[in-house]
Amino acid sequence: MKQPAEDEVEQIYLAFYPRLVGELTVVTGSRATAEDCAHEAFTRLVLHWNKVSNHNSPIAWLRTVGYRLAIDEIRRAGRLAALSEHDPQPRLDHDQLRNREIWQAVLELPAHQREILVRRAVHDLSDAEIADDLTLPIGTVKSRLSRARTALRARLGEPS
Structure with missing residues (x-):
């Protein structure tokens, strides 16, 4: 049987996951990266639920974590691009x-x-x-x- 906390997290996931992925796709330019960041944000939500559930808006906390993860990915991609050799760009x-x-x-x-x-x-x-x-x-x-x-x-x- 599910615990009340599991129900709350599941409701947040069902209601907010598509929207978070959409926002992060715009931020990162990649749906796959956005999905990775959203999954990680929800993982952290579960791990920190006892603390986050006391916030005024757990969704705001989740969104902030997702955005920070996305920014980290953008920075990481920039560093990797700087290290990679020249790749011909398609027209x-x-x-x-x-x-x-x-x-x-x-x-x-x-x-x-x-x-x-x-x-x-x-x-x-x-x-x-x-x-x-x-x-x-x-x-x-x-x-x-x-x-x-x-x-x-x-x-x-x-x-x-």
């Missing part, structure tokens, strides 16, 4: 090049800006919803979102 059409340029610009944003930008652009969350998810003041959410948009426009050579 890409204009739209593919532009999408790659946009994703690269998003990945270059600081993690705290990227996190808010993904919640707005991918999940269409309001400032208040983002603030609640991340336990941040709404003014912080607005300023980070504004800075992220400004940085993206600058990186992509678009007018402000």
Whole structure:
């Protein structure tokens, strides 16, 4: 028979896993990496459930862990790419090049800006919803979102 804690974790998993994978896919640019990070985040949730269950929002804790794991993976991939030998790149059409340029610009944003930008652009969350998810003041959410948009426009050579 399942324990109440197992039921709670299972409910969180069923309700939130697809959304977390979606967010992390946008952050990492890879669904496989996103799934790995989400699985690891849920593993840590189970391991630390006694502590996390006392938080105001276990989902916010889970999301934060997932994002930190994703950032670690991005950094690791960058280090590996720097060490690898030159690989010939396939030819890409204009739209593919532009999408790659946009994703690269998003990945270059600081993690705290990227996190808010993904919640707005991918999940269409309001400032208040983002603030609640991340336990941040709404003014912080607005300023980070504004800075992220400004940085993206600058990186992509678009007018402000």
